[in-house]
Amino acid sequence: NGHPPAETEFSIRLGFLAETDKLKSVYRASRLLSGHRRENSAEHSWHIMIFAWILSGQAAPDVSIDRVLQMLLLHDIVEIDAGDHPIHGQVDHAAQEAEEQAAAERLFGLLPSEQKAEFLSLWQEFEAADSPDARFAKAVDRFQAPVGNLATDGGTWADYNVTLAQIDQRVGVPIRRGAPGLWAWLKPQLDTYFATTVST
Amino acid sequence: NGHPPAETEFSIRLGFLAETDKLKSVYRASRLLSGHRRENSAEHSWHIMIFAWILSGQAAPDVSIDRVLQMLLLHDIVEIDAGDHPIHGQVDHAAQEAEEQAAAERLFGLLPSEQKAEFLSLWQEFEAADSPDARFAKAVDRFQAPVGNLATDGGTWADYNVTLAQIDQRVGVPIRRGAPGLWAWLKPQLDTYFATTVST
Ligand SMILES: [Ca+2]
Structure with a gap:
């Protein structure tokens, strides 16, 4: 209608938008495919939204991709205060959840x-x-990093001494629940990777 | 269903997803609010989706925010090949469009x-x-940078010798078309900023 929005309410919204800029400075354990630097949680959120859309054929028939995109858009904003917790790190899960x-x-x-x-x-x-x-959103969130690691000779798995058993627990469980076809694709490749590198 | 997806079609999708990783390395003229570095087009896309959602009250009643989010999610992918063209730069618009x-x-x-x-x-x-x-998506895309510049003492406007007339043309026109309330909020602040700095 061309009228400016109510000033107080609008400046509240702009304050939130300025605060979310900080997610661009929260860095994850994973790297860009180029290897040049670590990935931040804002660009990660963007990328897994693309993953969710492109891989939507792997979602259960009752999944709304629009709601999945909404969830993925905001899912990491909490990391502005709580930081990124690498999924294979030794963490106190109850403390992390409270944080x-x-x-x-x-x-x-x-x-x-x-x-x-x-x-x-x-x-x-x-x-x-x-x-x-939420199950599909969570599955997609866990799918991106191992795909990137497989494409880059194991990526950051070696840095963190990650085992196949850890991946099965932290990645396999949510992917099997939310997008079992993705796990059926991933699992044999993980088996091959870890069979050839784990003993070196 | 737990069966792996058809291999050929699936690797085509994964190839696209790997290619889109490159948008994280396309840098824009604008900077993070912290000033520490330039913003890349992937995290920018994420941020303006948040803008669109939070400011959806400024959209015309017939706008579907889900479709706006879809557009903003993919709108900059072309920059992987074509690069980011700062909106106030001297460019051949026809050549840029073809690219x-x-x-x-x-x-x-x-x-x-x-x-x-x-x-x-x-x-x-x-x-x-x-x-x-599309008009609302475009308005939001143009709204983020001036808000950031106003919040950081003019940000990159001075580096590029941007004038109020340029902003009116490249930012004002699309915002007035897609979200006139946002322009009604922005305009007096732009006037104040340029009235106090343009002659220095
Ligand atoms: Ca996360």
């Missing part, structure tokens, strides 16, 4: 209450991974 | 034909900016 819950409260709490509720609810659904949309 | 069209053909052409058609069509709709969804 991320507090981060979600603070960060989504920067939004007007209606959008706070929407974001918090989608993030909690993603974390709980017990709806079809 | 981006060729990039879209090659990059989306890496996909299976059905998804190629879907991506190409969404990208063309975004570029043409003559549907309500």
